[in-house]
Each structure stands twice: as structure tokens, then as C-alpha cells.
Amino acid sequence: MAFIVSADTGIAYEKHLVPLTPAFSGGAALDQLSGRILPVQTLPALPFDRTSEATVPVTLVDLPPGERLELVPARGAAPASPIRSEASPDGLVIHNGRISLRLAPDGLWNLPAPGPIAAFRLDGGPWTGESHVVDLPFVASTLTTVESLGPCGIQWRTVWRWGCDGMFTFRARWAAGADTLQVVEEVTESCEAWVEWFPLAPAARATALVWGGGERPGPMRPCGPLKVPGAAQPNGRRVVGRMAHISYFNQWNYAWVGFSADSQPFVGLFAHSGGLWEQRGHVRPEIIEDDHRGHFVRLPLKQGRRLYGLVFCTREESALASTTERNLLNRRKIQLSDLPLGKVHAWELNPPLEPCRFNLLRTDDVAGFRRRLAADAQVTAALDAFHQLGRCGHGAELAAAFWKADSARVAELAEEVVRRAEVSLAHAAEGGYECVIIFDGRAAKSLAYDVDLLWGEGVMHEDQYRRARKALLLLAYIFADPDYWRGGDFWPLTEPDEGIAEALKDDMGDCPVPPNFASEFFSTTGVVAELFPNHPLSPDWRDWSIEQTEAFLDTFFAPDGTYHESVNYHTHAVSELVCHFFPLWWKGHRDFFQNPRVKGSFRHFALIQMPPLVEGVARPAAPAGKMGHSVATYAAWDLAERALLPNNGNSGNEGLAQEPRGETTVAAAVYAKSDPDLAGHLMHLWATSGKALQDQEHPVLTLTTLDPQIRPLAPSWVSCQRQGLGVLSKARRRDGLPVWSLFRAGAATHHMDFDQGHLHLTAGNRELLGDYGYHAHDSDGTALPAAATWLHNTLTYGRRRELSSGYTGLERAPEPITVHLGGDFDWCVQRIVNTNYRDLTNLGYRTMIPAARTVHVRHYLFVKPDYFVLWDTFEEADQPATFWLHPRHPMTQKDSRSFFASPEGGEGIGLQVRFVLPASFRVVENLRRGPLWSLAVQGEAGGPFLAILAPQLQFSPILATFHPTRWLLRVETDDGLNDTLILPPPGSAGELPQVKRGV
16 A cells, blocks of 8 residues: 655645655655655654654655655665765764754863754855853763764764763754754753854854744844843843744744844754653753854753754745745744644545534524524514625624525635635645644634534535535644644643743743633634544544543633633633534533533623623624624614623723623523523623624524523622632612622733722713723824733832732732622722732833832722722832722812712713822822723822722712721711721731721
8 A cells, every 4th residue: 555645735845754654664665656766764763753663764755735645665776875974083074965064073071062063064165153061060971873874864863971870862863955954852860051052153143033934924033132221231141032842822932043144154943843842841942142142042951852953054045034935944844843744644634525414513403593583583683784794704604694595695605614714724834833823723613613504504515625624624633733732831730740830930820821722722623523523533632622621621710610811711712612512512422511610601701791881882883893802793783781791801992891702692502401590691691782693703603503582581689709800799779770890809810911909890881990901092093002001990019100010920819818798898808919010111011020029908898889998008018009090981189089080961970089098199190091081199108098989970078087096987978978997907817897887
């Protein structure tokens, strides 16, 4: 049987060594298609050969996109190797086409010892580059052995030994005529030593270059620290970056780095086969900036294994300055690491056709959805209006055309579905694993449901089905490939020996990127497994995706269902997971909908819903319109008041609330029989938020499962705590209007702003204190800087008030130390420890500026239903803090201590703010910034704040006195309030205030 080598992924393979089966060890291979005889060379196996054999036969090919070879073993004398090696006193010299390398000479060395690549030259030019092994604890010996030299390439090994057990092994494979070496390095015993390689020394000071490929095409960019205006110029060395196997997953790593100088050769490294690294938290190569010698690379000699590629070429060949093509390092990584022929050879992208039936959707849902939707006249009118828009580029066009039974439009859109699926193929071929990103996974799940509908209905032609299937299967293989991502990078301590969690904890807490990214990968592979159940890997993919889902839920969801990211990303992650859960549920493989964390998430959405508002919510102008980050069809698009989700952290946009997604109605259909109350809560959320019908995430699934006949049921209007998010306070004013607030206190801080202690407040149908959300613009259309939108209704601690703050490390926060929720009052105490600032005006959000330790305790008290008390004390502080509030309307100062924000024209509820403490304060900001007002008050370093916030129809002065030694607060108003509040000592755990009304 022939060994098939195919370039059907659209990638061009150059000077590529293809691993063959042991049957080819005879020295030659015959291509049955062309009749050519190809040389075969047997090499000692390296980890990326992915074989259990000690040796592996390889052949050398150049294979353009779309071509294939059908190889069978053949006999023939092996031709002479085009590679020459020669011994010299300075080390073994290897000549391979245009490139010559000089290796470390054998011998016993005082320190420093020679490194793996002593020098190189290009096109007969001067020798350049130097490397050394530095800081070894003992004298070292080196020995180089050529393991194989033949017609296809050369492979060698250099070993450094020191002490009793110390050993560092450098193994390299170099194809004949190629510009790239594939390197495997292994260290048996960790030590504080390094390989330092100055690639262009001593001829020139190299500049390190990054990006220029993957999801960031364009010229490569210099790698270095941020330059701060006015800062002193450094003098020494510093780490400016590290290499890891995929740059997209960790913004503190690069997948490749190049070194160049004017009129010099180009040298580059790329991370190779990330799934094969061992102890990868310890062995990452470092990019060093040396103020005297330029940039170089430093490789730690820590126990473990790393794989990388080395590329030698000219500056022009590197494409470092190209604006149209990805750099050579990116292209070589695709061919040799991401999608090498030896890997994709085993990928089945064109299996036998599946029967024409639904594998994701339920047959009964598809058969009955028109009848169900017809029960709601608003739904049918909105869908008709959306369909009449024609071709608008919305991912839900197919679902709308199917609703209308418009067979011509459905057939036309089938080809559009295929075209969109094939975009992922192009991404992989052009940019490799750095280019296939979360948005490919997001689009793939939506397209998978489109394909399921079209194939199950018999609309999609076989050729269209094969093309779309190929793209979706490729994504499934990629997302399940440990060279693409490893779950151990995400689930803390699942691979403790790898050290990656320890290496990244000060950068990203317990996850190298926002957790929702991970949900895209395994859920996409899981959906593809269910869409193509006869694929040979479908059972394995199903088991793998279920295993990853369980780890994801256990790691990033609290037991009550709250998620460790912002509300926006909670809805997003659940929306993606629902695509995976739905077919698992109805097929009987796994009912994740009954998982407490999943069920709790849907209950969470219903519980955190705000009351219907006339402001702070987007106003669609038609049944189909842009809403926040997404585009959706709304049946009740003309609602006077909309009840949405809070937009704290990276949620919402332009100061507007977060839009729910279609996952809520999918879940309502699932829970309709097993938990009708929860189904009713979700339908209440749907109905009062505007009856969203179609989204970009899964429009076909949303539309075919939506059941407007499920009776909406409003949840009880009572306060609750959501683990990790904070306290939701709810009450009704004496006039019956609702009061709602979210007090942020908890560890749900991934992909959020640094907003512990933030207060989001509404009363009646008005938003009294808001949040800017993800992004916002000023009245003239200019984008507000992050330094403005990241300042929430809480405190900042720097003398410069715009410095936002973190918590003892990036994106980590504590849980509150005391929470009490009752009919008379809600009480929450949150201790916030800050050791850094972020200067979002001059620096990036990842740059932490070390700061003196601040320990801030915010006490939150809601005396129901009349007013709120915010009491801020400091256990440690060295700079004056700033107290921020962002009301929806202008804040007018009424007297020396009182402010009032009211809607224009005085119609509706406003907010009075009375500062009881500090005794003396400065108003440092009181102006409009974009959609919200910005009030900032500053006191003395370490001084407390105490403010009373009262929703009022009209301004009625609050009289308040505070006795700090007794912690006694008196609150009086002209309209009858006369309260005595005895507060616990600051920061006390478990103690509650005494609230005495009318005395």
C-alpha cells in the first residue's frame, strides 16, 4: 500500500524531510505518480518524529500546495550527500549549500565553555556569531558526534558534561539545501547556567525583532522595553521577552524572534513542537537587551526539554520588512512544527460521507420550530423584517431564510457557508497556529450548525459538504493538537512538574490568557466530533473535549455558577459551551446542563439581571441592528424599557449594559421539563431584554430551539451574593420602584478591569451610577483612553489619580471577609491589598509599576430601601487615595459636602452624595467623560472616606454625623429619616452593624 504524502492544506513545503514507515529503510522510494526515485536516509529518531522506533527513514521533498506523492519502497544506491563536513582546530565545520556552521570544538574547558553554534557564515561571507555556556558550576567537557550524513541531510549531537550528573545535549537535524535547523535540547540536572548566543557578534550589534506573522502580519518590530518619556536611560542587561510554543496564548511570550543589523545576515529562532516541551515553565529561551552589545538570546540550562528551529538567511529573504507576506520564521514554523507533512499525513480530512441526517440539531426541533415561533406575533414580524433586509453579511441570514422557507436563498447561502468555513484553511496555510485563533473557533461552531442544517435538509451538495467538512475537521485537529495548546497551561497545577503555572502566575494569575479562549478550543473539537460521528477520531475527540470541559468548569466556575471573568465573557463562554452541550445532551452522551456550575450559570444570569431601564441600555432602531459587540434580531425592539445584564469590567460598551445572548433561550428549552421555574426565569430575561432572536454565535441553534410558549417567570426580588462577583442588593422603594445595586467583591477578575469595591446602582428606571464597559468614546467621537474607562466607582491609590490598581499580582482579588444579606440591610466588607499601579496613559495594561503596599478596606451598607453607606479605611497607605463616582447625569455641588445628580429636566430619580469623611477633601475632577459623569474626591494619605448615597426624586439634604471612636453614624433628612447606625470596628470579620431606624 502506498504511503501518501499530500499538501492539501494549501501549504508549500520546501526542503522538507518527511518521516516514512520502517518499510522504506532500504534506501529509496518510488513515487508512483511521477515515476521519480527519491533518496531515503535512516536517521536516529527525534521527538518530533513521533515514533516509538529508535530510527526513522526520511525522504526530502519539495511539495507545492495541492500536489501529492504516492510512495512505495524501492531499491537503489543512495547518492552522495550534498553536505560536506570538515574537522578544524576550532571545531567541526558543516557546509550545506549557502550556509556554513562551525560547531563547538571537543575538549575540556575552563569556563565559559563554547556553545552549540560557535559561528556561521552565509554565501562565503565572514564568520559571525558566537555562543558560550556560562556560569556552569564545574569545568565542562564537550563532544560532538555526527549521527547521520546522507543524501537527505545531516544530524549531529553535541554533549556538555560537568560534575557527576550534569549533562546538556544539543541535537540538530538539517535538511540538505535547507535554511533551517531543527533543534532538540535536553538537560538532565538543573543549574544556574545559560547558553548565551550573540547571533551577529562580533561584527554588529543585533536588534531583536518580533511579530510580523501569525495574527499580526506586517513588518517585524523591534523587541524591547517600553520607553517612558523623561525616564533615565538604562545601562546594563534586561529580559525583554521569552519564547514559547504559541505566542497568541501568552502575551508575555513570542513564538519567534529574529536578529538583524544593517547589511548583516538574518538569524532567527522559532519555538518548535510545543506539545513536546518538558518543564516548559523553566526552559523558555530569554531575549536579552544588552546596552553595550545589542540583543542576544539566552537559554537556561534547567532540567527539561525544549525544541526550536534556527533559520539563517539574508534580511531580504527573511521578509522582516514586508507588508504583504508573513516573515520567514512564521512560514518555517508552519512547515516544520505546526503542520509538517509527517503530522498531517495521519489527519483524515476526507472520510466517507455521513448520512443526510441531523447530528447537532434535533429533528423534532427543526420540524416544529415554525409552529412554536408563530405563537408570538412580535417574533414572526421581526424575522420577516430581518429576511427582507436581503444580503447583509449577518451570520444569521441562513436561519432567517430557512424560517421563511426561501429555498432559493437557502441554496445561495450554502455556498457562502462553505466560503466562510474555508477561511480557516486559508488562515492555517498563511499564518499557522499563531493565525488560527479564538474567532476561528467561534465561527466554526456557528458554521457547524449551518452545515448540519443544510446537510440534514438535503440542501448542501456533496462537493460543498466535503469542502466545509475539510475546513471544520482541520480546525478540530488543530484545537486538539498539544502543539497548539495544552490544557495543563490553563488548569492550574494539573501538570505541576511543568512549572508553567509558577512561571506565569505573576503575569496572568492562574491562566496564561483569559479563560474563555480555552473554551473555544475544546468546544469546537467537541462540536465537530458530534457533527461527523463516523469520523475515526470522533469518539476520542468526544472523550477529550468532555474531559477538558470538566476541568474548565471546575477551574473557572464557582460552585454557584459564577464565572471568573466579566459578565460579558461569562455569557460568551457559556454561549460557546452550549453549542457543545446541546448534542451531547440529546444524544445521551453527557448532560452538562445538570452540572451544578452550568445550571448555576443560567440561574446566575437571571439573578443578576438589572430592572427595566430607560438609560444605560442600547436602543435598537429596527428589529435588526448593531447592539454592543454583536448584531442581533430583536422581536421587542421598541421596548420603552429594557432589562439587561450589568456591564462591569470588560462588559457592555459605551457605558451601556451587557446584552444577553441566545444561550439563555436554548437553555430554557432544555430545562422546560426538568426545571420549569428556571426555564421561566430565562424566558423572563429574554422577554424583558427585548426578545433577542438571532445572534452571531449560534443563530440556527437559537432559532430552532426558541419556544416563546414557555411562560416567563420573574425571579424573586431579593438580595444575593454571587461567588467571586460580589453582592447583588435588591429592594423596593416606598413608592414600589425597584432599587438594584452590584457591589464588586470577589475573585472573578480574569479579563476584567481592576474594580474591586465598585458600586453599580439603579433606582426606578434610572441608572444612578454606571460603568464605562469595554470601550467608550467622547462626545466628539474620540476614543476615551483606558486610563478613563478603567476608573470605576471605587478608589485609586496613587498620588496621580488616573493610575489604576491591581491586587498583589495581575488579575487576582480576594473574596469579601464578611457578607450579610437581610430584609433590613445588606452589609459587605472587602479588604483589598494593592502592591502595584498601571499607568494606562504611558504604558500597556500588562506593565505593573511596583508600589508601596496599600491595604484598603471598603465597607458597603445598604439601609433598605433608602440609602447606601460607603466607608473606606486604610490599614496601610502612603499616598492620598481618590474616591471616584460615575453617575449617568451631571453632578452638581449643593454645599460643601453634598452633590446631586439628576436627569435632565428633573424627571426621574436622582442621586444625592453626602461626604461625611474626610473632614477636609478636595474635588479634583467633576466633569463629563464620554457617556458618564466623573466625580473624583481626594483626601489625605491614609485618611478615611465615608459617603452616604441616597436615591431621591428631588434633592433633600442629608444631615450626618460620625463619631469615629464609637463607630456611630447618625443620618437625618427633612422627609423623616432619623437613623442611628453603630458600625463594627474597621475591617472586622463576622461582626455586623446595628441599624436603628427612627432613633
